Amino acid sequence: MSEPLRVAVIGAGHMGADHIQRIDRVVSGARVVAVADPDTGRAKDVVAGIDGVSVHADAMAALDAPDVQAVLIASPGPAHEEVLLAAFARDLPVLCEKPLTPDSAGALRVVEAEAGLGRRLAQVGFMRRYDAEYLRLKSLLDSGRLGRPLMLHCTHRNVSSPPGFTSVMLVNSSVSHEIDAARWLLGQELTAVTVLKPRPSSHAPEGLADPQLVLFETASGALVDVEIFVNSGFGYQVRCEAVCEGGSARIGDEHAMVVTTAEGAYEEVAQDYLVRFAQAYDQEVQAWVDATRQGRVTGPSAWDGYAAAAVAEAGVRAQESGVRTSVELAECPALYL
Known part of the structure; x- marks a missing residue:
């Protein structure tokens, strides 16, 4: 393909x-030709200065806009299934x-629809798989230099939670990234989950049980613990330490700019995920564009999206019951093996 996607x-x-903005300014080999958002005024503001973009209130109108060859879905989760199935019907990557999708039943419907096509069209945006530090850790674990992984210790902190954020969202929204990262880093499915709750931080909104400790078990007997704290008050931090039989490796120690003034020195802390994972998002979208232009689909699959949803649902049940909860997965279609 010589023309931009x-x-x-x-x-x-x-x-x-x-x-x-990423596709317009950073990614090569692609251009935005249509945007859909119920708030068309907002959409027009976003694409101001980008030539040749049509704006639509309805997602289906954008899919059917002239010359559309691929779709990037960044709408709220409940809207994903309809657009995914519509894209499949139009043979659009x-x-x-x-x-x-927000629930495993919807995700399984997407998996089954794609499997019925006999080829992959969907990639899920788990951008940590494209982060340089996560890639180095994955390479190290896969090499076997540290021996068999025994534990992953994960930290996921935000400055503050957005309005309407609930205790359930700590698991099925925030921790979903650790769910996918753990499955990918270890090459194992997560089989059970336990959620522990300390007393809430005084900075947490009324009714939000924040922070929490989420403990996952894997199919081969490793353990993954996640501290999720969405009202830390000071910054966005994501860390992961792999403890193996022959050593350990840690990522996420903020190799950030150090500022020195007359008042002293301090290290800047990222304030949100778009800053911390900016390069990972760039690499993710560039890799998707490159693969799509070559007629391929790579990266996290619809099955990965389904598995993350199923594990998160087990996590919510564990959160509500206070007891260890098993993860139940459907049989994986051959397309994803």
């Missing part, structure tokens, strides 16, 4: 706007921001 972006909110 013509992309329809569904959703022009925080994430969608970032991707639109898709990069879908996580979650694939």
Whole structure:
């Protein structure tokens, strides 16, 4: 393909706007030709200055816009399934921001629809797989130099939670990234989950059980613990330490700019995920564009999206019951093996 890949972006909110600007300014070999968002005024503001972009209130209109060759979904999770299935019906490759769908039943319907096509069209936006530090850790674990992985210790902190954020979202929204990262790093399915809750931080909104400790078990007997704390008050931090039989390796120690003034020295701390994972998002979208132009689909699959949803649902049940909860997965179609 010599011409740029013509992309329809569904959703022009925080994430969608970032991707639109990324495709326009950073990614090579692609251009945005259509955008859909119920708030067409917002969408028009986002694409101001980008030539040749049609704006639509309805996602289906954007999919059917002239010359659309691929779709990037960045709308709220409940809208994903309809757009994914519509893209499949139009034979359009898709990069879908996580979650694939908010529930495992919907995600399984997407998996079954794609498996019925006999080929992959969807990639799920688990961007940590494209982060340089995560890639180095994955390479190290796969090499076997440290021996068999025994534990992953994970930290996931935000400055503050957005309005309407619930205790359930700590698991099925925030920790979903650790769910996918753990499955990918260890090459194992997560089989059970336990959620422990300390007393809430005084900075947490009323009714939000924040922070929490989420403990996963894997199919081969490793353990993964995740501290999720979405009202830390000071910054966005993501860390992961792998403890293996022959050593350990840790990523996420903020190799950031150090500022020195007359008052002293301090290290800058990222304030949100778009800053911390900016390069990972760039690499993710570039890899998707490159593969799509070559007629291939790579990266996290619809099955990965389904598995993350199923594990998160078990996590919510564990959160609500206070007891260890098993993860139940459907049989994996041959397409994803």
